[in-house]
Amino acid sequence: SDYRGDPAAALLEVLDPAQNHTFRDHYLELELDLSDVVFLATANVAESIPDALLDRMEVVRLDGYTEDEKVAIARNHLLPRQLSRAALDAAEVDVDDEALRQIAGEHTREAGVRQLERAIAKILRKVATTLAADSPGAPVHVTVDSLLRYLGRPRFTPESAERTAVPGVATGLAVTGAGGDVLFVEASAMPGKPQLTLTGQLGDVMKESAQIALSYLRAHGPDLLIEPAQLDRSLHLHVPAGAVPKDGPSAGVTMVTALASLATGRPVRSDVGMTGEVTLNGRVLPIGGVKQKLLAAHRAGLTTVFLPKRNEADLDDVPEAVREALDVRLVADVAELVREALEPAAAATLAA
Structure with a gap:
């Protein structure tokens, strides 16, 4: 206004x-x-x-493209258009599907294909420059190995295994304006007066989720083999990236898992992602954006995803290839999730 x-x-x-x-x-x-x-x-x-x-509108939500859909769109529409703009033809340059897949997955992160088209245009401009400078010869083949020369290093790489290697870090799933994404929750503890510090530009709903997660563990800690003294310290919960505002209740189970991992000294399995709202009694409530979150988990290399049981019907919207690649476990109680998501105690001892 x-x-x-x-x-x-x-x-x-x-x-x-x-x-x-x-x-x-x-x-x-x-x-x-x-x-x-x-x-x-x-x-x-x-x-x-x-x-x-x-309130006056009928809302129709359109999900972002899957990686396979992006590759098909790039092959059938974006590549021919950018070839024409670069004054090239298909006989002079060829981009294989694996290269397109890596561009979509590791060089761009978006719900649509605008950045993907810009990346393709950048590659073809460099190819056109090379062909103009050299005498015409064999056609140029753009492969995964040659992307480093044309686009530089990937901007987005899976890092769940590295981030969750220590106790106190759990991998959640979120929906942003660019589609689904993974969300790490980090927990730390230090001697001092029992309190909970929250950082990462969290909204009011997310702050309340953190308080609920801590209260649940204090009330039900013995059921998860958590010593009460582990939670009676100064606790700090952080959600990177700190410059991006975040809100919503769906990180509740991730916060419970991160705090439980910290208290037990057992890391969260690196192949696990999760999403769901949690109550004081440990019930896991349904959330939105299931399709986008599962696509993000698949893209990030996760193989096991925990979802609220009441979101089972939403799995029908997820592409069959993604459903087959993921072990989706439906849970109604967060204690069940924590027991399955944490590394076994023996493995944690060996890692230490």
């Missing part, structure tokens, strides 16, 4: 069936009958839309 007016206020009137048959355009000074008009509005993030305006 500024000196040009408030678009949300105008849309409120336009989308109200009781008013839009006599909508008045104050710039044209005309009354318009918009009652038979179908309006289509798009947004990347629904949270920034005013509640009153969102």
